[in-house]
Every structure is written in C-alpha cells, then in structure tokens.
Amino acid sequence: MPIRLLIVDDSLFFRRALREVFSSDPRLEVVGEASNGRQAVLKACELKPDIITMDVEMPIMDGISAVRRITDRCPTPILMLSALTKAGAEATLDALDAGAVDFFPKNGDDPEDTLARSGRRLCSRVRMLALRSQRESGSGGAGAGARSETPPAASEPRQRGGRSAPSGFLSRQGLVVIGASTGGPAAVPAVLGKLPTDFPVPIVIAQHMPGAFTGPFAQRLNDSMPIRVIEASDGEVLRPGTAYVIPGGKHGELAGRHGAYKLNLRAPVADEHYRPSVSLAFSSAARVAGDDLLAVVLTGMGDDGAEGARQVTAARGHVWAQDQATSVIYGMPAAVAKANLAESILPLGQIGAAIGGALR
Structure with missing residues (x-):
C-alpha cells in the first residue's frame, strides 16, 4: 500500500502543486488537505496519515501551533515546508522544537517553480521519513507493503572499534568536526548540550541547511548551549571552546596548522551537491589536525562524509558515527560504518559526553 499524506497549506494553488508532485510517485497517496492549522489537527486525528506536509503561516491556527497539537493528540511525522527567509528559518526552527521531524525549503517568490525543480527530492524525503516512523512503531498499516527506502547500508554494519567510545586521545590543540543532514537541527544541540562548559577544543559544524537558516540556527544554539556557538565568517580563526556553524550554501575548509586553525569559506561549484560538504570539512581538517582530530557523522540522507572520513582515518584521526x-x-552514518571507517557507533544521547571524555 502507498504512503498516505496529508497536505496542509493555506494556498489552494500550492496545495494543488503539491498534490501533482506527490501524484507523480505511485508510492505516495494524498488522502486529505487542510487550509489552516485547526483543520490540520482534526484531519490528522481523523485520517491518521503516515506523514504530513505543513506550512507555517496560516489563518485561524499557524503551523507551529498545529504541530504541537498533533504531536500531543495523534503523533504523526511532520515535514515543514519553509520559506527561504530569516523569518521562515526562525519559524521552522520553532516548528522543529515543537515536534516536526524535518523541513524542506520552498522559494517564497515562486514556490510552484521550486516544486517543479525539486519534486523528486521532496517525494524521496517524504518516503524516507514516513517509512522510518513506521519501522520505529512496528506499524503494519498503510505503507507496510511499500518498497523499503532504507539505504543499502541500513543494517548496523561491522565497525573498526566497538560501540563504546575511546577516551583520552584528543589534546587541547585538537579539533572536532561534526557533520549532519536530515535530523541534524535536533541532533546537533543534543550533542553540544552534553559538553562540559569549559570544553577547550574548537568545533566545526557542517549541517546541510539553506543559507538563511544557519545564522538563526547558530544563534539558537548559542542561547542554549554550554559553549559559545557562532555562524562562521570567511577566514575565521578558531578559538578554544567555540563551535562554528559553516554558513549554508557555502563550503568550509580548514587551514592553518595543528593547534592554530582557520576556517576558509568558498562558493560551491555546479557539481558539488552537498552545501556545505561534510566530506570537504573532514578531509581539510585531516590535513591540518592529523591524528588530533575527531570527526563525528550524525543523522542524514545520502553518503556525504564517507569520503572525508576515509581521509581522516588515513591521517590516523578518529571517526564516530x-x-x-x-x-x-540512517544514511550518512551508515555509509561511514559500511565502509568500516567508524571507530565507534554511538547512540545520540551518548555522543556529547563521549566527546568530553575524549580529552586527555
């Protein structure tokens, strides 16, 4: 059976555009539409869809309030459709805090054109999130007969080390680089929040996220995390105990020398799909930090980070997933683990404390 969707948006034209995109994929079925948050809550509980796409700005009840009520009354995976603006970023991050699982950007000037160009990616994202939720719940309902979207490496592969993380290998002149994609906006704070307040090593974060989002994301982290967090600038000299979020839409490359690191930013070229690239951040960090580097691969679709993790391992650095x-x-971490590059594979809740324990 196909995956069942509920579309929530106050624009009739955009709902029609979404329905057309989803109708092009036989594995998806639109079972309902809502034009405001109140309708969304009622239809979510009545129709029990496998996943919901949700707008933010709507009359009667906004998307953030609807996410909270749906999460409370009839928990369902919710994918926010977000405007590529600072206000859209703030609202989307609020929605993720309220319980939404992910977001997908839409161009505020011409959202239908955005869908025409990225419809296949949107369908893939919807399928992955819905099927992941079904596997978690053990659901045998709608979608249970759908072809699995789990990446080939989704079973827990063999790794170089064990599930427990080694300790005492990172000096105060070392470096930590974290890469994440889908699910990262919740995973990154879960990691940083477990660090000690006096953590002395700089951290670089490569999170797949639009450029309008990384500034507000870094500011939120800075307001709530035990260490300082900023959006990086080009040529940024990395300070101890500070985390630097690479701006969305750009690449971050580590330069300098061991213990005196600098982060250079550059625009991607046409065939560089991931922006920022986790692999590029990892490989450039390996060149300057060598064996005094910890590279951490968090949740995300695709395999970005795998090639960079190979360079970290070759430099005798450490890779966790x-x-x-x-x-x-489980795409990016699985790609690293399948290639036998992960020294340790850890639950999210243990990674932050383990990073603190890596200091010698």
Whole structure:
C-alpha cells in the first residue's frame, strides 16, 4: 500500500502543486488537505496519515501551533515546508522544537517553480521519513507493503572499534568536526548540550541547511548551549571552546596548522551537491589536525562524509558515527560504518559526553 499524506497549506494553488508532485510517485497517496492549522489537527486525528506536509503561516491556527497539537493528540511525522527567509528559518526552527521531524525549503517568490525543480527530492524525503516512523512503531498499516527506502547500508554494519567510545586521545590543540543532514537541527544541540562548559577544543559544524537558516540556527544554539556557538565568517580563526556553524550554501575548509586553525569559506561549484560538504570539512581538517582530530557523522540522507572520513582515518584521526536506532535517517552514518571507517557507533544521547571524555 502507498504512503498516505496529508497536505496542509493555506494556498489552494500550492496545495494543488503539491498534490501533482506527490501524484507523480505511485508510492505516495494524498488522502486529505487542510487550509489552516485547526483543520490540520482534526484531519490528522481523523485520517491518521503516515506523514504530513505543513506550512507555517496560516489563518485561524499557524503551523507551529498545529504541530504541537498533533504531536500531543495523534503523533504523526511532520515535514515543514519553509520559506527561504530569516523569518521562515526562525519559524521552522520553532516548528522543529515543537515536534516536526524535518523541513524542506520552498522559494517564497515562486514556490510552484521550486516544486517543479525539486519534486523528486521532496517525494524521496517524504518516503524516507514516513517509512522510518513506521519501522520505529512496528506499524503494519498503510505503507507496510511499500518498497523499503532504507539505504543499502541500513543494517548496523561491522565497525573498526566497538560501540563504546575511546577516551583520552584528543589534546587541547585538537579539533572536532561534526557533520549532519536530515535530523541534524535536533541532533546537533543534543550533542553540544552534553559538553562540559569549559570544553577547550574548537568545533566545526557542517549541517546541510539553506543559507538563511544557519545564522538563526547558530544563534539558537548559542542561547542554549554550554559553549559559545557562532555562524562562521570567511577566514575565521578558531578559538578554544567555540563551535562554528559553516554558513549554508557555502563550503568550509580548514587551514592553518595543528593547534592554530582557520576556517576558509568558498562558493560551491555546479557539481558539488552537498552545501556545505561534510566530506570537504573532514578531509581539510585531516590535513591540518592529523591524528588530533575527531570527526563525528550524525543523522542524514545520502553518503556525504564517507569520503572525508576515509581521509581522516588515513591521517590516523578518529571517526564516530551515530547509530541507526537514534538517527532520523540512517544514511550518512551508515555509509561511514559500511565502509568500516567508524571507530565507534554511538547512540545520540551518548555522543556529547563521549566527546568530553575524549580529552586527555
């Protein structure tokens, strides 16, 4: 049976555009539409869809309030459709805090054109999130007969080390680089929040996220995390105990020398799909930090980070990956683990404390 969707948006034209995109995929079925948050709550509980796409700005009840009520009354995976603006970013991050599982950007100037160009990616994202939720709940309902969207490496592979993380290998001149994609906006704070307040090593974060989102994301982290967090600038000299979020839509490359690191930013070229690239951040960090580097791969679709992890391992650095059970999408961590590059595979809740324990 196909995956059942509920579309929530106050624009009739955009709902029609979404329905057309989803109708092009035989594995998806639109079972209902809602034009405001109140309708969304009622239809979510009545229709029990496998996943909901949700707008933010709507009359009667906004998307953030609807997410909270749906999460409370009839929990369902919710994918926010977000405007590529600072206000859209703030609202989307509020929705993720309220219980939404992920977001997908839409161009505020011409959202239908955005769908025409990225419809296949949107369908893939919807399928992955819905099927992941079904596997978690053991659901045998709608979608149970759908072809699995789990990446080939989704079973927990053999790794170089064990599930427990080694300790005492990172000096105060070392470096930590964290890569994440789908599910990262919740996973990254879960990691940083477990660090000690006096953590002395700089951290670089490569999170797949639009450019309008990374500034508000970094500010939220800075307001709530035990360490300082900022959006990086080009040529940024990395300070101890500070986390630097690479701006969305750009690449971050580590330069300098061991213990005196600098982060350079550059625009991607046409064939560089991941922006920022986790692999590029990892490989450039390996060149300057060598064996005094910890690279952490968190939840995300695709395989970004795998090639960079190979360079970290070749430089005798350390690679950790989030485990399947706690990943929203077990794609990026699975690619690293399948290639036998992960020294440790850890539940999300253990990674932050383990990073603190890595100091010698």
